Amino acid sequence: VAALGLWQYFFGSLEIRFVDMSLFSDLGGRVYATFENPNMLAEYLALLVPLFLAVSLSSGKAMRRFGSTCGFLLGLACLIFTWSRGAWLGTIVAVLTFLLLLSHRTLSYLLLCALPGAAVLPMLPERIVRRFASIGSGVDSSIRYRRHLWEGVRNMLNDHWLTGVGVGENAFCTVYERYALPGIETAVHSHNVYLQLLCGLGIVGLVVFAVALLLWGRRALEYYRYGELRTPRLVVLGGLCGILALLVMGLFDDIFYNYRIFFLFWTVMGLVVAQLRIGEETSERAYNPVDDERTQGEIVFRFH
Numbered sequence: 001v002a003a004l005g006l007w008q009y010f011f012g013s014l015e016i017r018f019v020d021m022s023l024f025s026d027l028g029g030r031v032y033a034t035f036e037n038p039n040m041l042a043e044y045l046a047l048l049v050p051l052f053l054a055v056s057l058s059s060g061k062a063m064r065r066f067g068s069t070c071g072f073l074l075g076l077a078c079l080i081f082t083w084s085r086g087a088w089l090g091t092i093v094a095v096l097t098f099l100l101l102l103s104h105r106t107l108s109y110l111l112l113c114a115l116p117g118a119a120v121l122p123m124l125p126e127r128i129v130r131r132f133a134s135i136g137s138g139v140d141s142s143i144r145y146r147r148h149l150w151e152g153v154r155n156m157l158n159d160h161w162l163t164g165v166g167v168g169e170n171a172f173c174t175v176y177e178r179y180a181l182p183g184i185e186t187a188v189h190s191h192n193v194y195l196q197l198l199c200g201l202g203i204v205g206l207v208v209f210a211v212a213l214l215l216w217g218r219r220a221l222e223y224y225r226y227g228e229l230r231t232p233r234l235v236v237l238g239g240l241c242g243i244l245a246l247l248v249m250g251l252f253d254d255i256f257y258n259y260r261i262f263f264l265f266w267t268v269m270g271l272v273v274a275q276l277r278i279g280e281e282t283s284e285r286a287y288n289p290v291d292d293e294r295t296q297g298e299i300v301f302r303f304h
Contacts, residue, residue, distance in 0.1 A: 001034055001045075006081065020142060027083055031078065035260075039084050040258045042084035043246060044261060046091045047246050048075060049095070049242070050241035050245060052075060053072050057234055085135045086249040086251070087245075087249050090246065094242065148184045153176065153199065160199070164200050167200040173187070192253070196256065216273070223236055229282060232275050232279030232282070233279070
């Protein structure tokens with residue numbers, strides 16, 4: 001998918017409807033590969049890039065490490081050309097969290113690289129620096145649209161915060177129109193996954209979602225901290241940081257709007273739980289190999 005996105009940027013045709021041409025006319029468009037929208041592709045990549053990083057560091061086989069490293073680098077490169085600032089921010093937070101948990105020396109390395117990194121910043125492509133620096137700007141039309149949209153959603157939640165308005169695009173659109181600011185009446189979601197959960201399921205749904213994430217995250221961190229096998233620990237950490245990247249991006253978009261991203265989000269959470277269970281069982285068998293011997297408890301049947 002990442003390779004297809006890169007091919008699309010350099011050799012394909014891109015639509016400019018996803019770009020504020022008054023500010024970023026030099027971007028040339030945003031890639032979306034097999035997705036309908038660049039932000040959806042960015043969500044997909046932000047979720048999987050930390051997993052590729054984890055596999056590249058954990059694998060002992062040269063070909064597997066080479067393949068996962070290529071996937072990691074391709075994902076990062078394609079993520080740039082989605083021009084999704086929320087995904088950039090989420091991926092930076094996820095990768096830094098991964099490296100900080102991977103080694104206690106990471107913070108020292110980051111401090112040592114701070115000055116050289118600041119010196120390199122002016123050498124980065126001006127388009128990337130300007131795009132990233134526009135986070136939070138009120139000039140960009142997409143950011144201004146989100147602010148006005150959130151104000152209308154806030155007005156709606158003042159009346160429906162307890163139970164929400166129901167799940168689905170139709171329910172949201174029907175109720176939101178009554179509270180929308182002039183000119184922002186048409187919206188299919190709130191561009192914020194936490195506000196969207198409040199709108200759909202009310203405060204109870206948001207609390208249940210938060211508790212599920214906290215319990216899952218605590219178990220994943222406990223296994224990474226106390227697990228004995230390196231590969232399962234790193235894969236669990238990669239999945240944890242991938243989910244973290246999407247949760248950061250969820251501050252700026254409804255990451256559950258696309259059913260493929262919604263499915264993949266919960267799939268990664270399930271795979272993390274499966275991986276730590278496998279790691280725990282493998283550690284138990286290594287600690288007590290007698291349990292695997294077939295000689296214990298043999299029963300012999302003789303037929304005459």
